[in-house]
Amino acid sequence: MAKILILLIMTMVGSLANAQTAIAHGEAEYLYGPETSQQYACKLAEEKAKLNALAAIFGQALSSEEQQFCNFTSGNKSDSKCEFNRVTWTLIEGDIKNIKNKNIKEELRNGAKACMVSLDAEIVIPSKKPDPNFEVKLRTKQNVYRVGDVFALEIESTEPAHIAVFNWLPNENNQVYRIINPGIESRSDSGYLGKQVNGKIGVNYTLMASWSDAYTDSKRLYDEWFIVIASKNPYKWLSAYSIDEFKDKLREIPIDDRRVVKRGYQLSK
16 A cells, blocks of 8 residues: 655754764654554554654665565555565664654545654764775575575675675564574685675575475465675674664674675565
């Protein structure tokens, strides 16, 4: 169903506990029908309002990086959970310290309902900026896979980098699984991008698509993500994280030392 985003930019820079912060105002609304609950629609509107507040500080690129393919996965009904996954992940790019003055309103719109949220977000400003000379790309061959298909991941970097690849499963309690992370002491071709091949620094991985035991309902397609962490320095990673634990871990890596790319896809039985 159609969504309307409203962005009101209003920032005020301050300081809190020796950390540079800014107060930004964000507004958003979500139009929904009977297939979506009021609570869920308002939660999605709130997350989009936070995203708009972050965009007021960091720019619109924050909210448009890495398009997730939110196809119609249940007949003619749009997949609002796919939309929520996009917003949830994008919020990793900014650290929101506190939310103030949150206001929620609802109204009817031509037979549909709209949940409107406005808020003020206290946002931590990074002390450093990303290295413009350090870029990473992730390419996949297709957007929809069946169990047993082969994932072909192509990773390219402008600089030598240590690579860790993860699989985020929003429909499995938001778990993030490490699927590739060679020993950090070994600069092997499978985990350290240091060689130029055909004029570029890169590596290819092939993986087999498998079905999660958590996928027990009648959905035809499930949204999943590949996440690639490229860093100038080596870091150790656990085998699994919740999405919040993963975000916390990622924020511990200096922003000029890392690049994060993600690619959404859909898995079918």
